Amino acid sequence: MKAAIQWARIQAEPLGYDPQRILLHGSSAGARLAAQAFVTPGDSWFQGPDVWPDVADDAAGLIGFYGYYDGDTLEAERYYGGLPDTGDRPATRRWVHADSVSQAVNATGPVLLFHGDVDGLISIAQTERFGAALAESGVDVTTFIVTDGDHAFDGRLGDLTTDTGADAAAEVATWLDERFPA
Numbered sequence: 001m002k003a004a005i006q007w008a009r010i011q012a013e014p015l016g017y018d019p020q021r022i023l024l025h026g027s028s029a030g031a032r033l034a035a036q037a038f039v040t041p042g043d044s045w046f047q048g049p050d051v052w053p054d055v056a057d058d059a060a061g062l063i064g065f066y067g068y069y070d071g072d073t074l075e076a077e078r079y080y081g082g083l084p085d086t087g088d089r090p091a092t093r094r095w096v097h098a099d100s101v102s103q104a105v106n107a108t109g110p111v112l113l114f115h116g117d118v119d120g121l122i123s124i125a126q127t128e129r130f131g132a133a134l135a136e137s138g139v140d141v142t143t144f145i146v147t148d149g150d151h152a153f154d155g156r157l158g159d160l161t162t163d164t165g166a167d168a169a170a171e172v173a174t175w176l177d178e179r180f181p182a
Contacts, residue, residue, distance in 0.1 A: 001037035002046050006055040021180055023061040023109075028122065028151065031067025035100040035130065038062040039107050045097050061109040061179065063172060066151055068122045069130035071098030104133035110140035112175045114168055116149020140179070144171060 154165030
């Protein structure tokens with residue numbers, strides 16, 4: 001994620017867009033990763049061979065759909081090397097750095113969050129906690145709770161945009177127009 005943000009920043013001039021208007025978007029695990037990148041600008045813990053050392057990795061805003069923002073994952077062993085309470089120091093550090101809720105104070109712009117109220121995969125509490133942490137940090141955050149919305153309420157296999165997804169897209173367009181006018 002960090003390298004992708006940096007690449008977009010490097011390509012802004014040749015492609016003719018403003019590098020200060022780079023926004024992140026993700027759904028489910030993608031929302032988790034986008035949020036993690038969004039609340040850790042310039043965090044040296046994320047430095048590695050795939051990032052540019054002298055290119056900023058901050059983004060101007062975040063749009064997240066039904067994400068899990070406290071670092072929780074369905075594949076803890078794969079992503080972190082274990083659960084946070086195993087006593088394994090490297091795994092515990094990975095969990096800490098993946099917790100966007102606790103790092104919300106570092107957000108670099110406005111945030112738009114969506115979550116269905118009957119999501120059977122990721123608890124709505126994830127979005128509520130992240131939204132509350134952002135608001136407590138003074139971040140401009142808008143949260144939409146979708147009535148009768150399950151996980152992936154905005155599109156399903158064979159039906160890439162549901163009516164609810166079209167409604168969400170209209171909300172995204174309005175939010176973008178208000179916060180990032182042309």
